[in-house]
Amino acid sequence: MYKNTERRARLTIMSMGKTFRHGQILRLVTDQRIASQEELRRRLAAQKLRVTQATLSRDLQELRLVKTHEGYKSEAVLPEESTPLPPLARALGEFLLDIRPAENLLVLKTPPGGAQPLAAAVDGAKFTETAGTVAGDDTVLIITPSKRSRESLQKKIEALVSRPLRGRA
Amino acid sequence: MYKNTERRARLTIMSMGKTFRHGQILRLVTDQRIASQEELRRRLAAQKLRVTQATLSRDLQELRLVKTHEGYKSEAVLPEESTPLPPLARALGEFLLDIRPAENLLVLKTPPGGAQPLAAAVDGAKFTETAGTVAGDDTVLIITPSKRSRESLQKKIEALVSRPLRGRA
DNA sequence: TATTTTTATACATGTAATTGCATACTCATG
DNA sequence: CATGAGTATGCAATTACATGTATAAAAATA
Numbered sequence: 001m002y003k004n005t006e007r008r009a010r011l012t013i014m015s016m017g018k019t020f021r022h023g024q025i026l027r028l029v030t031d032q033r034i035a036s037q038e039e040l041r042r043r044l045a046a047q048k049l050r051v052t053q054a055t056l057s058r059d060l061q062e063l064r065l066v067k068t069h070e071g072y073k074s075e076a077v078l079p080e081e082s083t084p085l086p087p088l089a090r091a092l093g094e095f096l097l098d099i100r101p102a103e104n105l106l107v108l109k110t111p112p113g114g115a116q117p118l119a120a121a122v123d124g125a126k127f128t129e130t131a132g133t134v135a136g137d138d139t140v141l142i143i144t145p146s147k148r149s150r151e152s153l154q155k156k157i158e159a160l161v162s163r164p165l166r167g168r169a
Numbered sequence: 170m171y172k173n174t175e176r177r178a179r180l181t182i183m184s185m186g187k188t189f190r191h192g193q194i195l196r197l198v199t200d201q202r203i204a205s206q207e208e209l210r211r212r213l214a215a216q217k218l219r220v221t222q223a224t225l226s227r228d229l230q231e232l233r234l235v236k237t238h239e240g241y242k243s244e245a246v247l248p249e250e251s252t253p254l255p256p257l258a259r260a261l262g263e264f265l266l267d268i269r270p271a272e273n274l275l276v277l278k279t280p281p282g283g284a285q286p287l288a289a290a291v292d293g294a295k296f297t298e299t300a301g302t303v304a305g306d307d308t309v310l311i312i313t314p315s316k317r318s319r320e321s322l323q324k325k326i327e328a329l330v331s332r333p334l335r336g337r338a
Numbered sequence: 339t340a341t342t343t344t345t346a347t348a349c350a351t352g353t354a355a356t357t358g359c360a361t362a363c364t365c366a367t368g
Numbered sequence: 369c370a371t372g373a374g375t376a377t378g379c380a381a382t383t384a385c386a387t388g389t390a391t392a393a394a395a396a397t398a
Contacts, residue, residue, distance in 0.1 A: 018386070020330050023266030023278065036344060048327075055387055057346055067345090104272045119305065131269040132276035132308035141303070143310060145271045187356070205374060221358055226376055236375090343396070348389105355384070363376070368369105 018059075021049050025059055031128065033071040040072075089160045091121035101154055104147050108140040108157075115140045129153040187228075190218050194228055202240040209241075258329045260290035265330060268323065273316045275323055277309040284309045298322035 024044060034040045037056045044051065065072040095114035100107040110118050119135035122142060129149040134141045144150040193213060203209045206225045213220065234241040264283035269276040279287050288304035291311060298318040303310045313319040 019262060020265050020267075027267055038344075052388060053345075054347080054389080057344095058387085061346085104274070131271045131274075132278060132310065134303050134305040134308055134310050141310070143269075143271050143274055143276050145269070147272075207374075222375075223359075223377080224357055226374095227357085230376085339398100341396100341398070344394080346393070347391085349391105350389085351387090353385080353387105355382100357380100357382080359379090359381105361377085361379105364374085366371105366373090368371080 017049070017051075021051065022059060022063055024049060025056075025063060025065075029065060029072045035071060088121045088125045091118050092157065092160055099154065099157065101150060104144050104150050106142040106144065106150050106154055106157075108142065110138050110140065114138060127153055127156065190220065191228060191232055193218060194225075194232060194234075198234060198241045204240060257290045257294040260287050261326065261330050268326065268330075270319060270323055273313050273319045275311040275313065275319050275326070277311065277326075279307050279309065281307050283307060296322055296325065298325075 021044065024047070025040065028034060028040065028043050034043065037053045037060070040056055041051065041053055044056075060072060063074075065074055067073075095110040095118045096108060097111060097114075098109040100109065108115075108118060108122075115135040115138055119133045119140045122130070122133055122140065129144045129152055131143045131145050133143070142150075142153065144153055190213065193216065194209065197203060197209065197212050203212065206222045206229070209225055210220065210222055213225075229235075229241060236242075264279040264287045265277055266280065267278040269278065277284075277287060277291075284304040284307055288302045288309045291299070291302055291309065298313045298321050300312045300314050302312070311319075311322065313322055
C-alpha cells in the first residue's frame with residue numbers, strides 16, 4: 001500500500017487526507033516529543049486535520065513508528081542514531097565550490113554534475129533548518145524558513161568545510 | 170464484505186491484482202515484441218492472469234506505454250510528449266507530504282519522484298500568486314513575489330488538501 | 339490487584355477503485 | 369467509403385479502502 005506503502009501513493013481523492021496526514025505525523029513526531037496518540041490527535045487537530053485515535057493507531061502502524069521513552073520513532077533509525085555528517089562532509093569536500101547566502105536561501109555551487117549528489121547528502125543530513133532543497137546541475141538551492149535559520153545552517157556547513165572530515169563530529 | 174484479517178493482507182491481495190499484472194506487462198513488453206493488446210492478453214492468460222482487452226487498454230495507459238512499430242514502449246524513452254495534466258487537487262492528494270512556508274517561498278515536499286508531477290499540476294493551476302516553480306526529486310519550490318502573496322497561495326493549497334472535494338469525515 | 343490511561347481491533351458504513359461487457363471510435367486498406 | 373483490426377470508454381457490478389464508533393486488550397499507575 002502505501003506505496004505500497006511503499007512507494008507509490010495511491011491515486012485517490014480519498015487518500016488525500018491520509019497521505020498528507022502521514023507526512024504531517026512524520027514531521028510532528030520527528031521534531032517534538034509526542035507522548036501519546038491522543039496528543040498527536042490534538043496536534044493534528046490544531047492544523048485542521050481531525051481524525052480519531054483509532055485512525056492514528058493505524059497510521060502509526062503503517063508508518064512503522066514505534067513508541068519509545070522519547071516519543072514515537074522510526075524503527076529503522078532506532079538501532080543507532082544515524083551518521084549524518086560523514087557523508088555530507090565528504091560530499092562537501094568533493095563538490096563544494098562556493099557558498100552563497102541570499103536571505104533565507106543558501107546556494108551551493110559545485111562543478112558540473114555535482115549538485116545532485118551534494119543535495120542528496122544535504123538531505124541525508126536532515127538539518128532541522130532545511131525546509132527543502134532543489135538541485136540542478138551545478139547549483140544546490142537550500143530553502144530555510146528564515147534568514148536566521150539560514151545563518152545557522154550556513155555556519156554548520158562552513159564548519160564542516162573548514163575542518164576536513166575526521167572521525168565522527 | 171470479507172472477513173478482514175489484516176490490513177496488510179488486503180493490500181497484498183490488491184497488489185497481486187493490478188500491481189503484479191502491471192509488472193508482468195512491463196516485463197513482457199520489454200523483452201518481446203507485443204503487437205497488440207489481444208496478443209498481450211494471450212500472453213498474460215498463459216500465466217494465469219486473465220483479464221480483458223479493455224483492462225489492458227487501461228493498464229497500458231497507466232503505465233504510459235505507447236505503441237510503436239516495434240511494440241509497446243515506455244513513453245519516457247521516446248521523444249517527449251506532454252502528459253495530461255492531473256488536476257491539482259488530485260496531484261496534491263497523491264503526492265503532497267508537507268507544506269513549508271519560507272518567506273516568499275512555499276516548499277512542497279513529496280515522496281521521491283513526486284516533485285515533477287506535482288509541480289506540473291501547480292503550474293497548470295495558473296495561480297496568479299506564482300512567479301515560478303522549480304522542482305527537484307521530492308521538493309517543489311514555488312516562488313511568489315512577496316510573503317503576502319505566498320500566504321495567499323498557501324491558503325488556497327491548504328484548502329484543497331484539508332477539505333476533500335466531496336464530503337467526508 | 340484495581341484503576342486509569344493508552345493502544346489496538348471488530349464491525350459498519352460511505353466512497354473510491356477495478357474490471358468486464360458492450361459498443362464506439364480510429365485508422366489503415368481494399 | 370466500406371471493412372476489419374485494434375483500441376478506448378460509458379456503464380454497472382464488484383471489490384477494496386478509509387475511517388468512525390464501540391470496545392477489547394495492554395500498559396502504566398495507584
